[in-house]
Amino acid sequence: MLSFGEELSGYDLKKWSDASLGFFYWSPSFSQIYGELKRLEAAGYASSRLVAPEAGSRDKRVYRITESGTAAVRAWAREAPVDPPVLKHGPMLRLWLGHLLDPPRLRELLDGQREYAEGMRVRAAADAEAARAGEQWAYPALTLRWAERYYAAQRDLAESMLADLPEAAGDEPRH
Amino acid sequence: MLSFGEELSGYDLKKWSDASLGFFYWSPSFSQIYGELKRLEAAGYASSRLVAPEAGSRDKRVYRITESGTAAVRAWAREAPVDPPVLKHGPMLRLWLGHLLDPPRLRELLDGQREYAEGMRVRAAADAEAARAGEQWAYPALTLRWAERYYAAQRDLAESMLADLPEAAGDEPRH
DNA sequence: CGTTGCATGTAAGGTGTTACATGATTAC
């Protein structure tokens, strides 16, 4: 994240991560971020300085990437193997175990999933709108557009499953 | 997995997990499965017996769920909070860092993603075809259909991103 | 006669989380 050249605190990184990486990767906890920042600095990949508490808020430590860090992350981005995407879809795991649940609960599950996906889609769309202009910000903006479509697809998939349920659950409406 | 009532070995569970849960959840390693089976038995949720090496292959231990185990997994499926889906999309992370890569490499990445998604779609479709008949197998079959659509959507998303790239990368073909 | 599949397990390590601790400022 520091490779974009900005000077950021651990807190900043967490907020940005939640609003950006969180859509397609996971967002680390505060404790992990602070720990990793120390590791990065020890490795010479980042430098830090204390910012005085000028008018409100307490003192904070901001980090900036070093030349060595830029070289390392660029090499990583170019050469590291790209692992296949990992998905851990709790609601689908529940559906897989459908024989343990009753049909109303299954519908509830899929409905919750539909709402969750739509909420994420709206958030991604809003963040894409608010994306900063400039050459290097084009790619984060692109992934936000990807996220918008991804969550739209998720929402539609949940709806399709709701439509498929009656057959499987044997509870078609009858008059 | 044992809640479907079958008597299965750790090895069986791994194979089944790869071909089924792996599409929407992750598939655990052998070592984790064997460890968990011991924990389940110690907790009284499963019982095991040794199967003699009748004609080929060595002896193996097969597990079956107990009544206590069935009650526990049913309670879990009904009451445990359903966590939102977790995605860790390595290729998108790379795209997010697009300013560190050159456009041809970005295309390569998305192309790989497209191929991966199509491969998974084909596998899910094949497994859905081969799904066992019967009341309780309807839900695993349903999730396989979900997976088929999910990976089709992934493939289409990668294609959309390929189409969106030129603009962002500023390398529109010019004559 | 080497590779693949079946079959199980231990040990070490990596990665990430939650709970807790601290404390100031700002908004309702």
Next chain:
DNA sequence: GTAATCATGTAACACCTTACATGCAACG
């Protein structure tokens, strides 16, 4: 006044992986 936001960090632990060890049977 009390909740939320900014801000950082430690300690304990949960979870899961890889590497390694073992060994038989079937296939080509």
